[in-house]
Amino acid sequence: MGEVAEPERPAVPLLEARGLVKHYGSVQALDGASFSAYPGEVVALIGDNGAGKSTLVKTLSGVIRPDRGQILVSGTPVSLSSPLDARAHGIETVYQDLALAPDLDAAANLHLGREIYRWWPPLRVLNKAEMRRRAVAAFADLGVELKDVTAPVATLSGGQRQSVAVARAVSYASQIIFMDEPTAALGVLQRERVLDNIRRVRDRGITVVLISHNMPEVLAVADRVEVLRMGRRVARFVAADTTIEQLVGAMTGALTTEEESA
Amino acid sequence: MTRLAPDVPARAMARSPRVVRRALSAGETWVFAALIILMAIFTGLAPGKFLTLNNLSLNAQTAAPFLLMAVGETFVILTAGIDLSVGFVLVLCGVVAGEYYLSNGGTNASVGTIWIGAILGLLTGAAFGGLQGFAVAKLKIPPLIATLMGLGVAEGLSYLITGGSDLRAVPNTLVSSIGTGYLAGVQWVIIISFLVTLVFGLILAYTRFGRYTYAIGSSPEATLRAGINVDWHLIKVYALSGLMAGVAGIVNLGYFGTTTISAHPLDNLTVITAVVIGGASLFGGRGSMLGTFIGVFIPVLLLSGLNIVGVNQYWQYILTGLVLGAAVYLDQIRRRLRERA
Numbered sequence: 288m289g290e291v292a293e294p295e296r297p298a299v300p301l302l303e304a305r306g307l308v309k310h311y312g313s314v315q316a317l318d319g320a321s322f323s324a325y326p327g328e329v330v331a332l333i334g335d336n337g338a339g340k341s342t343l344v345k346t347l348s349g350v351i352r353p354d355r356g357q358i359l360v361s362g363t364p365v366s367l368s369s370p371l372d373a374r375a376h377g378i379e380t381v382y383q384d385l386a387l388a389p390d391l392d393a394a395a396n397l398h399l400g401r402e403i404y405r406w407w408p409p410l411r412v413l414n415k416a417e418m419r420r421r422a423v424a425a426f427a428d429l430g431v432e433l434k435d436v437t438a439p440v441a442t443l444s445g446g447q448r449q450s451v452a453v454a455r456a457v458s459y460a461s462q463i464i465f466m467d468e469p470t471a472a473l474g475v476l477q478r479e480r481v482l483d484n485i486r487r488v489r490d491r492g493i494t495v496v497l498i499s500h501n502m503p504e505v506l507a508v509a510d511r512v513e514v515l516r517m518g519r520r521v522a523r524f525v526a527a528d529t530t531i532e533q534l535v536g537a538m539t540g541a542l543t544t545e546e547e548s549a
Numbered sequence: 550m551t552r553l554a555p556d557v558p559a560r561a562m563a564r565s566p567r568v569v570r571r572a573l574s575a576g577e578t579w580v581f582a583a584l585i586i587l588m589a590i591f592t593g594l595a596p597g598k599f600l601t602l603n604n605l606s607l608n609a610q611t612a613a614p615f616l617l618m619a620v621g622e623t624f625v626i627l628t629a630g631i632d633l634s635v636g637f638v639l640v641l642c643g644v645v646a647g648e649y650y651l652s653n654g655g656t657n658a659s660v661g662t663i664w665i666g667a668i669l670g671l672l673t674g675a676a677f678g679g680l681q682g683f684a685v686a687k688l689k690i691p692p693l694i695a696t697l698m699g700l701g702v703a704e705g706l707s708y709l710i711t712g713g714s715d716l717r718a719v720p721n722t723l724v725s726s727i728g729t730g731y732l733a734g735v736q737w738v739i740i741i742s743f744l745v746t747l748v749f750g751l752i753l754a755y756t757r758f759g760r761y762t763y764a765i766g767s768s769p770e771a772t773l774r775a776g777i778n779v780d781w782h783l784i785k786v787y788a789l790s791g792l793m794a795g796v797a798g799i800v801n802l803g804y805f806g807t808t809t810i811s812a813h814p815l816d817n818l819t820v821i822t823a824v825v826i827g828g829a830s831l832f833g834g835r836g837s838m839l840g841t842f843i844g845v846f847i848p849v850l851l852l853s854g855l856n857i858v859g860v861n862q863y864w865q866y867i868l869t870g871l872v873l874g875a876a877v878y879l880d881q882i883r884r885r886l887r888e889r890a
Binding site: 370371374382386387388389390391395396399400402404411412413415441442 | 587755756757760763766767768771772775776777833834835870884887
């Protein structure tokens, strides 16, 4: 099987990785990995355990630096040396563990690190009412129902917590959101809710990179799929023309559509 | 809540269950209830002796240094840390100020000298706390060990500076003002400790500093990923605890007119117990200054009550220890229930 044709997409990827290499001691996590995400799409990044997905995501979100290789945002090479660098380029990550403070409420979590204030220093205080108001608006925008934005996040269900994390990422991200196994810990209904979240985010014009093990889920929500194996990209698919068998084949090595780039 | 029905009684009725529910779910309510029960027991056991204005005022004075230290300790515990050094830093700060007074006029020192000595004491506390915070945040030494180490250092320094005997050359003006003086009929000690608690209670509840304190205790990882400088905030929180111990040290110096070097080995037990009874979780992220404020009076009134009833006062330490254990156990249960929910 040759390269799958991918019609109607802009020539320049929004985010592109070229030949990323990352060693951890003798372990080669990334071995010349490439990746691309185009504006306004949901692209799934899949691969078996140890294929390098997490390392690739961490590299692209500024958590770790690659030993070699290039990262380009809209065709321009960039250096992402911290998550704040990535944020400056409009890149956000919703981590598997959601990275919320469980004792703080949804409004506080949504604004953590960029609180809204009343008055001025030295008497500057948190404007809790305004943060609450904006939180309600942000959740409404996402179509998420949250009964009480003042309840500690720890008291919310897994799906609701995920919604808080997504709303938080959306409010930061202007370009692209990574979602690392967003449905891993959720039940069926909550899983649907997360997939809805992903679609809503894309409909706002933000690119979503979905990292997942769940093949039906990937094909249900993604526009394209990129497959990693042993630290490099081995296949790219248009989701609508792809079967689960093809994805599994690419993940396990039975199928390779990419040139083994040097 | 509807805006269509402006009649007050209906609104009040619609509101009250929520207020009641909030009050019942707030940890402070239960601590307050415990405090009232404790006071009721001692009032019953010693009618006309325990519940008198005189005795309550005396207890508020006894509580003052504990309250001040508990204010700092609340911030530390909210970050999921602990500060064991508080009573010892109190002594060190008193010693530093006392030493300055000794060589600058002694009991006749001027008001200016008193201020300089007090500020030196406070700076000592803040710097000492900050160093402990550095050990916790940057050197990744667990708070228990970092402040245990600090406890030893503060104790040793106090003895080295004084040569082992208490400094008694405390300025008369300090003793007659902070120590025994009144403002509008209320002892300075009480005013200072209540005011400091109020100010830092507001800071905890309404400012970014307070919000980040809760956030770090709740999830340092999430706080870090939100772009917040967690290490620096931790250093500031431990410095605050040291500063509060310093304030307590100056108050203590004025109140007793001596550095009381060997009188504070179990202050940390009392202070930590007060904060934990007040509803703060040792796992961080949960607690309030109001809870701490109420919590401080439980060990203090316990001691006073036992004294009045005629029980050997050393029972107080045993009871305080047991109360601490019970409070932490209750917190564990609460956490488990919440996680199951």
